[in-house]
Amino acid sequence: MAQAHIPGFSRIGAQRELKFALEGFWRGSIDEATLRDTGRLLRTRHWTLQAQAGLDWVTVGDFAWYDQILGMLALLGAAPSRFGFDPVHLSLTDYFTLARGGKDHFAMEMTKWFDTNYHYLVPEWTADLRFDGGVDWLFDEVREAAMLGHRVKVALPGPLTLLYLGKIKSGLSHKLDLLPRVMEGYRKVLARLKSMGVEWVQIDEPILALELDARWREAFLPTYASLAGVAPSLLLTSYFDGVADCAALLRELPVAGIHLDLVRCPGQLEAFAADWPQDRVLSLGVVDGRNIWRTDLDAVLNIVTPLHSQRGDGLWLASSCSLLHVPVDLAQEKEKEKEKESGLDAELKSWFAFGVQKLEELGALKTALNQGPDAVRAALDRSRAAAGSRKVSARIHNSLVKKRSAALTDGDAQRLSPFAVRIAAQHARWNLPAFPTTTIGSFPQTAEIRQARAAYRRGDLGHLDYLQKMREEIRFAVAKQEEIALDVLVHGEPERNDMVEYFGEQLWGYAISANGWVQSYGSRCVKPPVIYGDVYRPEAMTVEWSRFAQSLTSRPMKGMLTGPVTMLQWSFVRDDQPRETTALQIALALRDEVADLEKAGIGMIQIDEPAFREGLPLKQRDWPAYLEWAVRAFRISAAAAADETQIHTHMCYSEFNDILPWIAAMDADVITIETSRSDMELLEGFGQFAYPNDIGPGVYDIHSPRVPKIEEMQRLLRKAMEVIPPERLWINPDCGLKTRGWTETLEALSNMVRAACLLREELPGSMQSPAREFA
Structure with a gap:
């Protein structure tokens, strides 16, 4: 039986509840207990949505008060040493000072998460940094989900991606010099998760989609070999591009499965479909986690049905990446009533799927594989109607725009004079x-x-x-x-x-x-x-x-x-x-x-x-x-x-x-x-x-x-x-x-x-x- 999951879900809430709670806490208009209650409510709601959609696992660890990379540093006890905070007893106030700065502290550097408009906080690597363990927030969230009766899959940034995305501040010649200490921290976290009964950990290594040099690539095998004995089953996850270049490496790694982004790079499936080991999970990101168009369910089923007959429950269906990058719920969208107001008319709305709807698409795909297409006829009809409407809609194409674009020449991209002439005139x-x-x-x-x-x-x-x-x-x-x-x-x-x-x-x-x-x-x-x-x-x-x-x-x-x-x-x-x-x-x-x-x-x-x-x-x-x-x-x-x-x-x-x-x-x-x-x-x-x-x-x-x-x-x-x-x-x-x-x-x-x-x-x-x- 095929299974379904997501790499992550939005944190903010359908009505931006987390945003308003955070800003209220920063202003002092709500206390920490109220803020934590908001986070707990959102996590519970999002796990319920995943379960109701028919997903086999709810994802825990995708929630963050500010950023998931900063959250991982807090978990490992690796907050930047220049702040002087106690990494084991890091408070939420300390955490927000790391993220936003304070009267006596400059904020951590912030930059874009790969090719998205999401910003992560850049780790600061120094020779004196310790990874001896920090806050218990993740473990508390695992208990929350388990008490609600959910099957838990924990999501963590991978150790090599975490190191790669940081900056050396002092005392190190290379980021990988810190790897032994980082691995000790990860081993402790993963061993504790295993002791809590967690079956699967999704460990995100999106740097695999980059063109890594030999030293980084060679670090993967010993890194994951050191985790294999203490960790739950590991689902090594990449996204935003293909990892076919790393196919041989991935087959060597002692992991229980891999996740591939087939939206960004559908062609990479060829490198894994035939000879990915039968005893390991192949998770396919077939629902777009970066855009809002409805999934062509027929097209996806044409791809995954042959694999399902070969792999059975070793085939997982997923969104291409975390649903952090799309809005939460299309049901929150009102239709336009006035010219000035925002909103989507009925035709446009029929073309879209936000986060909740993408969960439903995954549930429909899983059911179609396991029970046959007739079991999800309504979902398939919606998908076909959206695809057909977009193809014939007169709203999409404008012949005058196309004609003007085609008439452009190289001269249309040139200022009249070079900079030296222009700047003198200015x-x-x-x-x-x-x-x-x-x-x-x-x-x-x-x-x-x-x-x-x-x-x-x-x-x-x-x-x-x-x-x-x-x-x-x-x-x-x-x-x-x-x-x-x-x-x-x-x-x-x-x-x-x-x-x-x-x-x-x-x-x-x-x-x-x-x-x-x-x-x-x-x-x-x-x-x-x-x-x-x-x-x-x-x-x-x-x-x-x-x-x-x-x-x-x-x-x-x-x-x-x-x-x-x-x-x-x-x-x-x-x-x-x-x-x-x-x-x-x-x-x-x-x-x-x-x-x-x-x-x-x-x-x-x-x-x-x-x-x-x-x-x-x-x-x-x-x-x-x-x-x-x-x-x-x-x-x-x-x-x-x-x-x-x-x-x-x-x-x-x-x-x-x-x-x-x-x-x-x-x-x-x-x-x-x-x-x-x-x-x-x-x-x-x-x-x-x-x-x-x-x-x-x-x-x-x-x-x-x-x-x-x-x-x-x-x-x-x-x-x-x-x-x-x-x-x-x-x-x-x-x-x-x-x-x-x-x-x-x-x-x-x-x-x-x-x-x-x-x-x-x-x-x-x-x-x-x-x-x-x-x-």
């Missing part, structure tokens, strides 16, 4: 001081702003009243920036719910859900729009807001756009055409917006691409094809600008050094990047590469409530000046300020401007004035 136009100060775009989204937007969507606030309210917020943001004396201003984006969703609401070919939330990091949730058809801009999206903001000040005002790659990456994307084609359509829509902003007198335009690196395939051999079209899409969006119009872009929370030639090829006049959590480490590569254009390294971390001191920013800027010529340095925060409060925002920005002024005084006299010479 300096003449703007006459900025050394170390120009600016922000990334958004200012605090207060409760009043959110309430006004909600009232407008409901129809309780008229259009003119809403317009007036947003203008008041823009006027306030501009006035505060002038008081602080920032050099380049932004309008603050009060009218924008999200940097992708806002544009998706105005572009044809996009749909916006009402409640399709997914976790980005900690309590931060995003609601990715859905690209279901050809993308087209029917009218200007940002021009009037930017024109109004510029009318309030004589200082330059940046127009703010989200770039084509980020619009793609942070959406649920149609799967019936290449992603490159969709990105190009978005780029053309943004190109029109750039041209209209310029006509309206906006001379600085920021086209944000924080997801540019996130889109990289996991295997480096596949990078060039992606980078070529991603760079082209950005350049097409920006190339409508004249020489004297300054194009900015922003990237954050990623490693950039290995793709710097491609970032340079984007040819933005100014790039701003996140660097404060890494203590400017990320900037070093830009200096070694001799990045040719202007650059603004972030000087403080906006994801932490901590307000940095002037001296701290000066120190970071001096480090930046060691690798980047001062005449090409801008000064800015790491990212947008949407999630912060006004009090801390104004204090931090005031310190930033003061740090810039003090550094200007240290420059030679010829560089202090606005008319200074530039290299």
Whole structure:
């Protein structure tokens, strides 16, 4: 009999219950007991959903108060030593200080989880770090699930992936130097789980999908040999790409089964189907854990039915990866009733499956294999209807969009002049001081702003009243920036719910859900729009807001756009055409917006691409094809600008050094990047590469409530000046300020401007004035 499971489920709750509980705890409005009760309620609900769908195992260990990697460090007793916390008795308050920082502590570094928009906290490896055991939270959760009568499969990040994703901070020559100590920690955890009666542990090693060097590959066999004697049955799990390159290695490992992502890489099944040992489980990820389209159940059954006859209960069906990356429940989606409100109409809704519906699809697939297709006729009919509707829907295709895309030439991706010519024209136009100060775009989204937007969507606030309210917020943001004396201003984006969703609401070919939330990091949730058809801009999206903001000040005002790659990456994307084609359509829509902003007198335009690196395939051999079209899409969006119009872009929370030639090829006049959590480490590569254009390294971390001191920013800027010529340095925060409060925002920005002024005084006299010479 085939069995079914999932690698993991969303933590946040269908109504974002965990988000609101976390933020309440951080504010002090609820106590720890209430927060823990919320977590317990969500875990219970999610395990029940898995059991009700007919899954054979409920997954325990996928819940985290902030991040699963930080949770694993807490379990092992391996919290960064610089914090000085007792690893065995780590409190929730300590845990959140690790994640968010505190008055006396910088937060741990944060970066993207492989090619997703989920952010994990980066382990800090030092020679004195111990792995002697820590918190008991996981073991408590196992008991919870067992007491509810569930069959438990525990999910853990694998030891080699954990090591690989960390950073050496001191005392080590290679990450694998820590492996013996890490293995002692894992052996203790796994032995305790076995003693508790846990039958299976899913141990996630997604680095197997990378192109690992020999030393890392050779570490797998001894690592898993050392675990085999003490652990429950191990299901070695990979996802996000194929592991056919590692087939021989995987057959050698003493594990009880493997899990393959057949959505991202269906072709890899050939390397395992014929000769994977019959006494080991083959878990197939056949339901997409990264996208929201209904599964073609007939197509999956055609693949797995022959295997079922061969493998019986050694065949497991699963989602391709954790359902952390999709919204929780389509049943929470209301259908659109008013033009302004979010929501899905009946036709679109019939095409989608969120997390709960994906559980149901797995249950249907399992039943069809074990009892025959007639046992799940209704589910098969829904799948067929969705596939048929998408094929014939007139909403998907737009011949004018396709014709315009096909007519593009190489010249459409080129600015009029090279950077050296453009930057001279821009300096003449703007006459900025050394170390120009600016922000990334958004200012605090207060409760009043959110309430006004909600009232407008409901129809309780008229259009003119809403317009007036947003203008008041823009006027306030501009006035505060002038008081602080920032050099380049932004309008603050009060009218924008999200940097992708806002544009998706105005572009044809996009749909916006009402409640399709997914976790980005900690309590931060995003609601990715859905690209279901050809993308087209029917009218200007940002021009009037930017024109109004510029009318309030004589200082330059940046127009703010989200770039084509980020619009793609942070959406649920149609799967019936290449992603490159969709990105190009978005780029053309943004190109029109750039041209209209310029006509309206906006001379600085920021086209944000924080997801540019996130889109990289996991295997480096596949990078060039992606980078070529991603760079082209950005350049097409920006190339409508004249020489004297300054194009900015922003990237954050990623490693950039290995793709710097491609970032340079984007040819933005100014790039701003996140660097404060890494203590400017990320900037070093830009200096070694001799990045040719202007650059603004972030000087403080906006994801932490901590307000940095002037001296701290000066120190970071001096480090930046060691690798980047001062005449090409801008000064800015790491990212947008949407999630912060006004009090801390104004204090931090005031310190930033003061740090810039003090550094200007240290420059030679010829560089202090606005008319200074530039290299």
